[in-house]
Amino acid sequence: MKTVIIGTNHAGIAAANTLLDTYPDQEVVMIDKNTNLSYLGCGTALWVGRQIDSYENLFYTNKEAFAEKGARISLETTVTHVDFDKKIVYCEKNDGETFEESYDKLILATGSVPISPNLPGKDLKGVNFLKLFQDGQEVDRQMSDPNVKNVAVIGAGYIGVEIAEAAKRRGKEVKLFDAEPTSLASYYDDWFTKGMDANLEKHGIELHYEELATAYKGTDHVDTLVTDKGEYPVDLVINAIGFRPNNELGKEHLELFANGAYQVDRHQQTSDPDVYAIGDCAIVYSNALQAEAYIALATNAVRSGIVAAHNIGGTPLESIGVQGSNGISIFGYNMVSTGLSVKMAEKNGLKVSYTDFEDLQRPGFMKENAKVKIRIVYETESRRVVGAQLASEEDISMGIHMFSLAIEEKVTIDKLKLLDIFFLPHFNQPYNYITMAALSAE
Numbered sequence: 438m439k440t441v442i443i444g445t446n447h448a449g450i451a452a453a454n455t456l457l458d459t460y461p462d463q464e465v466v467m468i469d470k471n472t473n474l475s476y477l478g479c480g481t482a483l484w485v486g487r488q489i490d491s492y493e494n495l496f497y498t499n500k501e502a503f504a505e506k507g508a509r510i511s512l513e514t515t516v517t518h519v520d521f522d523k524k525i526v527y528c529e530k531n532d533g534e535t536f537e538e539s540y541d542k543l544i545l546a547t548g549s550v551p552i553s554p555n556l557p558g559k560d561l562k563g564v565n566f567l568k569l570f571q572d573g574q575e576v577d578r579q580m581s582d583p584n585v586k587n588v589a590v591i592g593a594g595y596i597g598v599e600i601a602e603a604a605k606r607r608g609k610e611v612k613l614f615d616a617e618p619t620s621l622a623s624y625y626d627d628w629f630t631k632g633m634d635a636n637l638e639k640h641g642i643e644l645h646y647e648e649l650a651t652a653y654k655g656t657d658h659v660d661t662l663v664t665d666k667g668e669y670p671v672d673l674v675i676n677a678i679g680f681r682p683n684n685e686l687g688k689e690h691l692e693l694f695a696n697g698a699y700q701v702d703r704h705q706q707t708s709d710p711d712v713y714a715i716g717d718c719a720i721v722y723s724n725a726l727q728a729e730a731y732i733a734l735a736t737n738a739v740r741s742g743i744v745a746a747h748n749i750g751g752t753p754l755e756s757i758g759v760q761g762s763n764g765i766s767i768f769g770y771n772m773v774s775t776g777l778s779v780k781m782a783e784k785n786g787l788k789v790s791y792t793d794f795e796d797l798q799r800p801g802f803m804k805e806n807a808k809v810k811i812r813i814v815y816e817t818e819s820r821r822v823v824g825a826q827l828a829s830e831e832d833i834s835m836g837i838h839m840f841s842l843a844i845e846e847k848v849t850i851d852k853l854k855l856l857d858i859f860f861l862p863h864f865n866q867p868y869n870y871i872t873m874a875a876l877s878a879e
């Protein structure tokens with residue numbers, strides 16, 4: 438069996454490793470237009486903000502590792518189109534050479550592309566996106582120029598908030614814009630985003646919410662950002678208003694979700710039985726919504742790659758769905774969430790209730806201590822847990838995984854009330870905030 442994988446980043450890598458490690462008879466061909474693979478985009482802001490010493494360790498594998506395992510791998514090679522009837526992939530290398538690859542099974546792992554606001558001046562120098570390793574390097578190069586003093590970040594989602602912190606750490610004047618009234622509006626409720634916004638402001642980031650960019654001005658290089666509320670001097674702009682699925686190769690042939698992502702079943706199989714789609718170019722099944730959804734995360738990419746590869750290799754395996762669990766840490770303030778916020782649940786037509794609790798992480802007699810906020814969101818009628826959010830200066834990250842499993846397993850809020858949670862002063866309180874939140878649920 439010959440499998441061709443188009444796109445060799447997180448999703449494609451996971452699929453290739455699974456096929457090569459588990460199914461030695463598989464012939465695996467990997468093709469990617471980029472010069473590198475496995476770049477951890479999460480490290481871009483850490484590097485730009487100089488919270489890590491080098492960007493080199495942000496790659497976790499390389500081309501040679503796959504060649505050694507027996508794959509044929511071509512980087513700097515673009516798949517220009519696919520003939521799905523003849524089952525042939527047409528490729529063009531960066532040096533202009535073209536070649537064809539036939540396949541028995543095809544895996545589309547072509548990822549996502551940043552949404553580009555089509556504004557006047559969008560092609561001016563100094564207007565950037567953050568997706569690839571190369572984009573991060575370019576932003577870093579510009580950030581290193583002492584003449585670059587004013588940075589505008591458009592989009593206060595994950596990338597925007599993280600890069601705003603990084604720019605501030607590099608001593609820039611930073612303005613953060615978003616269409617919504619808060620940062621991280623699609624992941625957290627206001628009780629949480631208010632905490633993050635206070636944190637951003639405390640560290641000198643100027644917040645411009647419910648304010649839309651309308652143009653970039655400048656001669657060769659951007660020098661002004663125009664919005665519906667004013668004009669601001671800028672030396673560097675970073676656009677981070679979300680991703681859209683890259684469906685270029687299959688959009689005429691395969692069934693698509695509302696936003697253009699490839700429609701797949703729980704085996705990652707598309708509407709063409711010989712074609713699988715994984716990672717950011719495909720939909721996921723949201724256990725919180727109990728419906729298909731689009732959630733672009735490296736974690737989902739890896740899991741979907743493993744599922745597709747096992748099905749192709751001959752071991753039937755269904756995806757268990759996702760919760761979209763995510764986390765962020767900005768100037769030492771940590772927030773994690775899984776499933777749906779109240780706002781997002783209601784936007785999607787779910788009738789939900791929620792329970793909040795706030796307390797110190799440890800008993801008051803412990804020296805190192807900080808407050809923790811928790812919200813658990815559950816369906817009002819069924820009482821099924823559909824989301825949780827936590828925030829603290831403490832590392833509360835691991836607590837969210839239990840809620841992820843609770844959502845996946847359709848656990849009710851009442852089941853959490855008397856859950857066995859250990860107590861040790863070094864870690865938590867005898868009246869644990871998870872228990873207290875659950876007990877106070879109406």
Ligand SMILES: Cc1cc2nc3c(=O)[nH]c(=O)nc-3n(C[C@H](O)[C@H](O)[C@H](O)COP(=O)(O)OP(=O)(O)OC[C@H]3O[C@@H](n4cnc5c(N)ncnc54)[C@H](O)[C@@H]3O)c2cc1C
Nearest residue numbers: 444446447448469470478479516547548549716717734735
């Ligand atoms: C700055 C940043 C920070 C992030 N931080 C996090 C984080 O902390 N946690 C998290 O879970 N997620 C994070 N993400 C999201 C995560 O990076 C993506 O969800 C993940 O990269 C998706 O992996 P993928 O393999 O599906 O797609 P992609 O990473 O988009 O890879 C797709 C690959 O396909 C190749 N390709 C596309 N078209 C063709 C073609 N025609 N021919 C050949 N090759 C092609 C591309 O070159 C690319 O290598 C972050 C993203 C960014 C940009």
Ligand SMILES: NC(=O)c1ccc[n+]([C@@H]2O[C@H](COP(=O)([O-])OP(=O)(O)OC[C@H]3O[C@@H](n4cnc5c(N)ncnc54)[C@H](O)[C@@H]3O)[C@@H](O)[C@H]2O)c1
Nearest residue numbers: 592593594595596597615616617677678679680733763764
């Ligand atoms: N820590 C993490 O897990 C992490 C880090 C970075 C990226 N990612 C993932 O990568 C993907 C892309 O990240 P992202 O930050 O670009 O997207 P995002 O969806 O997290 O945020 C986009 C933001 O842009 C805003 N926006 C949309 N249109 C706008 C407009 N015209 N003007 C102003 N604001 C506008 C939205 O309100 C939103 O706050 C997401 O799926 C994200 O979850 C995850």
